[in-house]
Amino acid sequence: xxxxxxxxxxxxxxxxxxxxxxxxxxxxxxxxxxxxxxxxxxxxxxxxxxxxxxxxxxxxxxxxxxxxxxxxxxxxxxxxxxxxxxxxxxxxxxxxxxxxxxxxxxxxxxxxxxxxxxxxxxxxxxxxxxxxxxxxxxxxxxxxxxxxxxxxxxxxxxxxxxxxxxxxxxxxxxxxxxxxxxxxxxxxxxxxxxxxxxxxxxxxxxxxxxxxxxxxxxxxxxxxxxxxxxxxxxxxxxxxxxxxxxxxxxxxxxxxxxxxxxxxxxxxxxxxxxxxxxxxxxxxxxxxxxxxxxxxxxxxxxxxxxxxxxxxxxxxxxxxxxxxxxxxxxxxxxxxxxx
Amino acid sequence: xxxxxxxxxxxxxxxxxxxxxxxxxxxxxxxxxxxxxxxxxxxxxxxxxxxxxxxxxxxxxxxxxxxxxxxxxxxxxxxxxxxxxxxxxxxxxxxxxxxxxxxxxxxxxxxxxxxxxxxxxxxxxxxxxxxxxxxxxxxxxxxxxxxxxxxxxxxxxxxxxxxxxxxxxxxxxxxxxxxxxxxxxxxxxxxxxxxxxxxxxxxxxxxxxxxxxxxxxxxxxxxxxxxxxxxxxxxxxxxxxxxxxxxxxxxxxxxxxxxxxxxxxxxxxxxxxxxxxxxxxxxxxxxxxxxxxxxxxxxxxxxxxxxxxxxxxxxxxxxxxxxxxxxxxxxxxxxxxxx
DNA sequence: TTGAAAGCGTTACCAT
DNA sequence: ATGGTAACGCTTTCAA
Numbered sequence: 001x002x003x004x005x006x007x008x009x010x011x012x013x014x015x016x017x018x019x020x021x022x023x024x025x026x027x028x029x030x031x032x033x034x035x036x037x038x039x040x041x042x043x044x045x046x047x048x049x050x051x052x053x054x055x056x057x058x059x060x061x062x063x064x065x066x067x068x069x070x071x072x073x074x075x076x077x078x079x080x081x082x083x084x085x086x087x088x089x090x091x092x093x094x095x096x097x098x099x100x101x102x103x104x105x106x107x108x109x110x111x112x113x114x115x116x117x118x119x120x121x122x123x124x125x126x127x128x129x130x131x132x133x134x135x136x137x138x139x140x141x142x143x144x145x146x147x148x149x150x151x152x153x154x155x156x157x158x159x160x161x162x163x164x165x166x167x168x169x170x171x172x173x174x175x176x177x178x179x180x181x182x183x184x185x186x187x188x189x190x191x192x193x194x195x196x197x198x199x200x201x202x203x204x205x206x207x208x209x210x211x212x213x214x215x216x217x218x219x220x221x222x223x224x225x226x227x228x229x230x231x232x233x234x235x236x237x238x239x240x241x242x243x244x245x246x247x248x249x250x251x252x253x254x255x256x257x258x259x260x261x262x263x264x265x266x267x268x269x270x271x272x273x274x275x276x277x278x279x280x281x282x283x284x285x286x287x288x289x290x291x292x293x294x295x296x297x298x299x300x301x302x303x304x305x306x307x308x309x310x311x312x313x314x315x316x317x318x319x320x321x322x323x324x325x326x327x328x329x330x331x332x333x334x335x336x337x338x339x
Numbered sequence: 340x341x342x343x344x345x346x347x348x349x350x351x352x353x354x355x356x357x358x359x360x361x362x363x364x365x366x367x368x369x370x371x372x373x374x375x376x377x378x379x380x381x382x383x384x385x386x387x388x389x390x391x392x393x394x395x396x397x398x399x400x401x402x403x404x405x406x407x408x409x410x411x412x413x414x415x416x417x418x419x420x421x422x423x424x425x426x427x428x429x430x431x432x433x434x435x436x437x438x439x440x441x442x443x444x445x446x447x448x449x450x451x452x453x454x455x456x457x458x459x460x461x462x463x464x465x466x467x468x469x470x471x472x473x474x475x476x477x478x479x480x481x482x483x484x485x486x487x488x489x490x491x492x493x494x495x496x497x498x499x500x501x502x503x504x505x506x507x508x509x510x511x512x513x514x515x516x517x518x519x520x521x522x523x524x525x526x527x528x529x530x531x532x533x534x535x536x537x538x539x540x541x542x543x544x545x546x547x548x549x550x551x552x553x554x555x556x557x558x559x560x561x562x563x564x565x566x567x568x569x570x571x572x573x574x575x576x577x578x579x580x581x582x583x584x585x586x587x588x589x590x591x592x593x594x595x596x597x598x599x600x601x602x603x604x605x606x607x608x609x610x611x612x613x614x615x616x617x618x619x620x621x622x623x624x625x626x627x628x629x630x631x632x633x634x635x636x637x638x639x640x641x642x643x644x645x646x647x648x649x650x651x652x653x654x655x656x657x658x659x660x661x662x663x664x665x666x667x668x669x670x671x672x673x674x675x676x677x678x
Numbered sequence: 679t680t681g682a683a684a685g686c687g688t689t690a691c692c693a694t
Numbered sequence: 695a696t697g698g699t700a701a702c703g704c705t706t707t708c709a710a
Contacts, residue, residue: 005703021472022703032679054458055398056703057690059686064394073423073527080419086411087440094453098405098437101426115435119393259625284596284621287603289628344687355697360689371695395687398702681710686703688709 004048013040024050027057058120067310068116069099070126071107078299079127082149085303086125093311094123099123104224106131106247117144127151130193145313147306152194152323159313160323161305162270163277165195166293167326172249172277175293175330179337181247181275185238187259188251190221199251199279217243222255223302231255232262239266245274245338247337254279256292260335271337286333292338296329343387359565363389380549397459405453406649408438409448409465416622417638418466421488424642425464431648436460443530443563444468456483462649466490469532484652486645491533491662499662500644504534504618507634508541511616513589514669515630518676520586520614521551524577526598527590528670529560538590538618556582561594561650569656570594571601584613586676592619596629599674610676630672637665 006024008016020041022031028038030045055176057139058064070077088103098121100112109132116124124146128136136153139146147159176184186203189196200219207214220234238245250256256278268275270290278285278294285292311321332338345363349356359380361370367377397403406429410418426436437460439451448471455463467475475492478485486498515523525542528535534648537556546553559573577584588596595617602609609615609629617624617633623629644663652658671677 003703006705007703017704018706019680019705022680033391035679037679051453051457053398055394055403056686059392059394059398059688059702060704060706062686066585072424073422074413075416077414077416078693079418080416081414081421083419083438084414084440087413087438096439096458097435098435098704099422099436101423112389118390119435126531212705227579257626260626261623267696282623284623284627287627288623289626292592342687345689346687349697356688357690357698358696360687363697364689373695376696392687395702396689398686398704399688399690400701679710683707684707685705688702689700689702691698694696 002047003053004050005053006050009041009050011042013037013044015041020045021034041195046326056250058086059185061135062120063122064120065095065265066119066121067095067097068113068119068121068124069097069126070105070112070116070128072102072127072129074099078280080336081299082127082306085300086307087089088200089304089307089311093307096294100131104129110135112318113139123147123314125149125306125310135249145310147203147310147313149302149306150195154194159309159321161302162195162311162323162325163297163302164325165198166205166298168330169199169249169251169279170206171328171330172279172293172295173203173206175204175332176247176249176275176277177212177335179247179271181337182212183218183243183245183249184249185220185243185245186249186251187220187222187234187255189255192221196251203249210318218245219252221286226258228258230263231258232265234265235259235262235268239268239274240329243312247271247275250278253278253282253294255286255287256280256294257282271335275337276335281331285331290335291333293329293338294334296331297327298328301326307328343389344392344667345385345389348387348389348654349501350385352376352383354380359384363391389643400612402461402619403427404434404435405458406461406646407452407460407463407542408436409451409455409463410438410442411441411443411465411466411468413438413440417619421466421645423641425646428643428646428650432646441468441649443468449474452478462486464488464645464649464655465504467492469620483661484649484658486649486652487643487644489534493533493570496660499650500641500648501534501662501664502636502641503664503666504537505541505544506616506637507669508538508590509545510667510669511618511632511634512542512545512678514552514671514675515586515588515614515616516545516549518586518614520676522557522582522584523551523586523588524557524559524582524584525588525590525596526559526561526573528594529562533636535590542588542601555583555584565597567597567601570597574598574601574605574607578607578613584615586610586614589615589617591615592621592633595619595633596621596627599627599631614676615674624670625672627674629674632672632675632677633670635670637667640665 001313010020023038023041062065100107126153127149130151149161152160281294309322345359349359362377362380380553441448467490469490491499506605555650620633620635648661
């Protein structure tokens with residue numbers, strides 16, 4: 001691309017560089033550049049398709065007009081949907097978005113955050129692996145604008161947008177109880193994430209409230225990179241004595257679909273033999289056999305709110321912080337065995 | 340973040356700015372900076388957590404080490420999976436990725452591409468709306484490195500990575516024919532995309548080769564923003580006389596799942612009454628009732644190849660261009676009524 | 679009403 | 695071996 005600089009324009013029109021800069025930034029009137037001069041500048045700039053060099057601008061202003069998005073994995077629908085929303089909202093405010101996937105890895109997360117700071121992003125939205133206390137703390141101490149999504153550091157006061165995991169899981173468990181199930185298991189991830197812990201706690205709590213048993217083998221924590229065999233073993237164990245599970249709550253949508261896959265593999269009838277509920281919706285859960293009951297998470301809202309908070313944080317100098325828990329909604333389908 | 344500049348370091352250590360720059364860029368030996376000086380510089384830089392300002396660097400070098408990714412919608416799994424791959428490959432080569440969604444809208448696409456160029460991206464990967472000839476042409480004329488993915492401009496010679504739509508659709512149609520279906524319909528999008536046209540052409544061609552009828556009402560082009568009602572009407576028409584469709588090929592995975600949804604709504608038995616095949620896989624198609632036969636598209640490979648070509652294009656000065664068609668693979672499941 | 683010039687942080691060339 | 699300095703393109707303050 002041939003590039004026309006502000007200097008080129010100035011030279012060609014025999015005006016000063018500052019006149020051009022001022023005019024092109026809409027400060028012509030304010031700074032009393034004559035209408036005629038302004039007109040000549042604007043027209044010539046247009047004609048030459050002048051485009052400001054964002055490096056020069058950024059260098060000068062110390063701002064990039066970029067928001068950085070750090071997530072475990074952009075190809076996960078959950079995060080890509082959030083990304084889309086963030087992009088949309090950011091765009092309206094004149095920001096571009098740059099993203100990085102961290103693979104739930106702390107070193108990588110740290111590197112990516114650093115790299116974004118090097119690029120002078122004006123703010124960050126982070127779904128952290130939740131082991132990265134040091135970076136989060138550093139950001140906070142430096143008063144750098146950022147908001148955590150989905151994953152919280154309870155010991156650090158920061159902006160945060162998450163889901164009401166407790167309410168969500170309890171609505172799932174309650175639904176199964178209502179449908180008459182008593183021996184209800186919980187399949188979750190072995191990750192040390194607050195959001196994951198909350199889900200487990202809510203399951204335990206809800207069972208307790210109903211005086212229902214949570215015996216050995218009722219709860220299983222899968223490795224993040226679990227494979228079919230793992231899930232099959234887990235399901236097998238839950239089904240046989242002494243567990244004799246009648247229902248399972250899955251802590252994520254992908255655990256639910258993998259669970260259903262293995263239940264089918266083992267020729268277990270869902271929901272007749274085992275009822276299931278997924279914490280987290282997935283496209284076309286209604287087309288599954290059986291259609292899967294799921295707790296719907298307001299993903300779009302998460303993206304919207306995150307940007308909203310971030311922008312305000314970036315603007316207001318003494319913004320403290322804001323924390324949000326978004327309400328979930330149970331979508332009842334066949335798999336939970338509801339009457 | 341408090342920022343330490345190269346100048347600060349130089350002043351503190353009583354050496355020149357250039358010595359610091361050279362050393363920190365690993366050119367110390369080459370330019371004969373004494374080992375001791377180098378050591379002092381490196382240590383102090385580390386201690387002060389020096390981070391180069393990428394704006395200054397970019398301004399100076401005219402390079403950003405950013406690859407721009409322009410897609411219709413980042414929240415579409417198809418594109419987010421590609422994005423992840425691109426990110427991965429780009430990272431290994433030292434590039435960050437910035438993305439933009441265009442919503443299949445030409446004005447927006449044009450704006451986004453421009454904005455990326457303003458940011459001085461070093462290269463672009465574009466899934467274009469395919470109506471944006473002028474921008475693509477401009478990029479090409481300026482010898483700017485870019486590669487088109489999925490969507491081709493047949494009249495412009497550019498880098499391109501796409502799928503073998505013709506082979507893919509014909510494998511789908513053939514499968515249905517093998518399963519004994521004769522009256523086979525095709526539901527596609529009304530978008531004027533080459534990749535969409537190829538799919539339709541391949542359907543028509545394959546039917547012709549087998550001397551099978553393609554009558555009025557056999558082919559339907561849905562609006563991109565179709566809703567349930569549209570799909571239900573289409574299905575209804577295909578089912579009744581004079582169409583009496585026995586099987587349907589859907590041109591995209593989301594058309595397929597929406598189609599199945601409406602077939603179920605109408606209490607049509609799949610595959611007994613109507614067999615279906617989807618062009619494009621979707622997570623958990625195997626769990627649907629019935630499990631959906633689909634043409635699997637090598638998405639990861641698309642991302643990999645795109646970056647591969649782009650990087651080479653960026654490096655080699657007189658790179659001409661490269662076009663690739665990736666082979667698809669039919670995954671047979673219950674929905675196609677295979678024996 | 680306009681122009682000149684400093685400065686943003688780096689790199690790279692030219693001196694010494 | 696090392697230092698000085700122009701240049702990258704832009705914004706903004708100060709003078710005129």
